[in-house]
Amino acid sequence: MKTGTIHGVGLGPGAQDLLSVRADRLVRSARHVAYFRKAGKPGQARRIVEGMLRDDVIELPMEYPVTTEIPVADPRYNALLAAFYAECTQRLAALTGTGEDVVVLCEGDPFFYGSFMHLYTRLSGQVSIGVVPGITGMSGAWTACGQPMTWGDDVLTVIMATMPEEELTRRIRDTDALVVMKIGRNLAKLRRAVTAVGRQDEAYLVEYAAMADQRVTPLREAESVTPYFSILLIHGQGRRP
Amino acid sequence: MKTGTIHGVGLGPGAQDLLSVRADRLVRSARHVAYFRKAGKPGQARRIVEGMLRDDVIELPMEYPVTTEIPVADPRYNALLAAFYAECTQRLAALTGTGEDVVVLCEGDPFFYGSFMHLYTRLSGQVSIGVVPGITGMSGAWTACGQPMTWGDDVLTVIMATMPEEELTRRIRDTDALVVMKIGRNLAKLRRAVTAVGRQDEAYLVEYAAMADQRVTPLREAESVTPYFSILLIHGQGRRP
Numbered sequence: 001m002k003t004g005t006i007h008g009v010g011l012g013p014g015a016q017d018l019l020s021v022r023a024d025r026l027v028r029s030a031r032h033v034a035y036f037r038k039a040g041k042p043g044q045a046r047r048i049v050e051g052m053l054r055d056d057v058i059e060l061p062m063e064y065p066v067t068t069e070i071p072v073a074d075p076r077y078n079a080l081l082a083a084f085y086a087e088c089t090q091r092l093a094a095l096t097g098t099g100e101d102v103v104v105l106c107e108g109d110p111f112f113y114g115s116f117m118h119l120y121t122r123l124s125g126q127v128s129i130g131v132v133p134g135i136t137g138m139s140g141a142w143t144a145c146g147q148p149m150t151w152g153d154d155v156l157t158v159i160m161a162t163m164p165e166e167e168l169t170r171r172i173r174d175t176d177a178l179v180v181m182k183i184g185r186n187l188a189k190l191r192r193a194v195t196a197v198g199r200q201d202e203a204y205l206v207e208y209a210a211m212a213d214q215r216v217t218p219l220r221e222a223e224s225v226t227p228y229f230s231i232l233l234i235h236g237q238g239r240r241p
Numbered sequence: 242m243k244t245g246t247i248h249g250v251g252l253g254p255g256a257q258d259l260l261s262v263r264a265d266r267l268v269r270s271a272r273h274v275a276y277f278r279k280a281g282k283p284g285q286a287r288r289i290v291e292g293m294l295r296d297d298v299i300e301l302p303m304e305y306p307v308t309t310e311i312p313v314a315d316p317r318y319n320a321l322l323a324a325f326y327a328e329c330t331q332r333l334a335a336l337t338g339t340g341e342d343v344v345v346l347c348e349g350d351p352f353f354y355g356s357f358m359h360l361y362t363r364l365s366g367q368v369s370i371g372v373v374p375g376i377t378g379m380s381g382a383w384t385a386c387g388q389p390m391t392w393g394d395d396v397l398t399v400i401m402a403t404m405p406e407e408e409l410t411r412r413i414r415d416t417d418a419l420v421v422m423k424i425g426r427n428l429a430k431l432r433r434a435v436t437a438v439g440r441q442d443e444a445y446l447v448e449y450a451a452m453a454d455q456r457v458t459p460l461r462e463a464e465s466v467t468p469y470f471s472i473l474l475i476h477g478q479g480r481r482p
Contacts (some may be wrong), residue, residue: 013374020376021265022258072393072480081482092400096419110389111382117389118481124387133254133384133451135261139374146365146372148351148358152313153423153479155412163394171396174415182394210374239313240359241322 004096006127007103008110008120011048014211017039018140019048022133027052030103032095034060034088036115038067044228044229045105060102062088081118089122096127109134114179138179140209141231144216150177154236161186161232169191178203183225190232194219202234244335247368248344249351249361251375252289254451259381260289264373268293271344273336275301275329277356279308286346287469301343303329322359330363337368350375354422379420381450382472385457389420395477402427402473409434418477419444424466431473435460443475 009026012018019027027033027049037043043061053059065084069075095102110116110131123129137159142149150156157175159168160182172178172193183190183205194203203219207226219232250267255260260268268274268290269448278284284302296298311318319437336343351357351372366372379399383390391397398416400409401423413419413434424431424446435444444460460473 010376010380015263017259017263017266018374020253020259020261022256024262025258078482085482109376109384109385111391112380113391113393113395114389117392120389121481131384131387133259133376133380135251135350135374135376136380139251139353140378142352143350143372143374148355148361150352150354150399151358152354153401153403154354157416158391158397158399160394176397240362241319241326 002099003128004101006096006119006123006129008093008106008129008131009099009103010106010109010132011045013108013137013140013209014044014048016048016052018135018210019238020132020134021046023134024052025134026103027105028054030054030057030101032058032060032100033105034062034092034102036064039063039065045107048107060091062091063237068091076241085118085122089119092119093123093127096206099118106134108137112136137181137209137229138231140180140235141206141233142212142235144206144209144214145204145233145235147235149233150236151238154238156236161190165189165193169196172199172234173197176238177235178232178234180232181230183230183232187222187225191219191222194197194232194234199234204233206231206233243340244369245340245342247333247337247360247364247370248342248374249347249355249357249370250344251347251350251373252286253376254349254378254381255285255289255449256381256451257293259376259451261373261375264375265293267344267373268346269295270297271298271342273301273343274346275300275303275304275333275343276346278304280304280306286348289348290346301332303332303354303482326359326363330360333360334364334368347375349378353377360399376451378450378470379422379472379474382420383474383476384475385447385450385455386445386474388476390474391477392479392481395479397477402422402431406430410437413440413475414438416475419473419475419478421473422471424471424473428463428466432460432463435473435475440475445474445476447472447474 035045154176156177158179276286395417397418399420
């Protein structure tokens, strides 16, 4: 019997018409659609494709056993997630064994800080698996700002706000253009780091880029951020005629 | 009279079905389509949309007066390009003045090292102008490698191989995941820099990502590269359960 294929499909930053044509076709025609979400929440990937799925679609929500309740450094965090990914892997592999294809919905681009990568590395070599790249959340964010991001020979650095303040400061000082993700609880620390290198007036916070509730705020005016969908940007100012 | 709008439309890395649904609609319905190209060449942006344009489309090729014939540090380079962008700006603005919309084709994402940015900054505030983000060439490249790019708290650095060797080496040492563009004549220097920090076995060269002639080569096996469509990648190996 023919076995199925798993497609990790990048959905882009949030607007339905920012899916690629290839992703749009796969999502609309899929009989089995899997996606990650926090238990009890609809899930952002699923929210993006609302109204696009087949009437007879079979949905496979994969609910994280833990998100922010346990610190990532705690060994229990890793153990819980490893067991979870193993279980998801098994479910998806079993489906392909019956000849069914599965579309795994991925926000942004699947290979750029995506949860799908945990399935991909476990399934590669075992089953047929493909990836459709997507427009990243950071592209959505800099487009929302209405300002070009990188010019000429600009260096772009992408970092997570979870890193220690000293390291954060050093890296913000050492780049032309900057993207910071995972801001949530780290906003005060991030603001101190940006201010320490004198770039506080160049920094913008973008929330829900490319979605209906998109919001761009200069960092100096921001009081808090949406925990999950926030990106901080400093635009490059490189060489140009 | 109603004035027209200029749309800077990201085409993604090269495959037609990696245009976003929004970009696909704009390109297929456009009456006026503008794009940059080297004089005498078809131009990569135009090549991507081959067969997608309306029968009665009016094309506006914008031909660079200079590409690599004059070093970028030479003042004549800047003067020639500044005059060129001013002229392009005028042509596009004149068209919108007659009520016509124009789609400007942009490889990858328009705000990520794109030539369209030179028009955008000159036209903003003067005419109605919009941007459709696209899948970047680097997303196309890491998807071609079949290996996730950034995990957990990985730092991603994007640099141009044009920078001095010492600076290149320092930055390659100081990042988890790496993207290098503008490789062409700088391959030998780039190889020395990657080797100096002991990462030569982790590095891949991707040429023509997402196109029919896509090619992934480990850096240690690469002898030369396609001047324009080459990206070097080192994948992050960050935290994962």
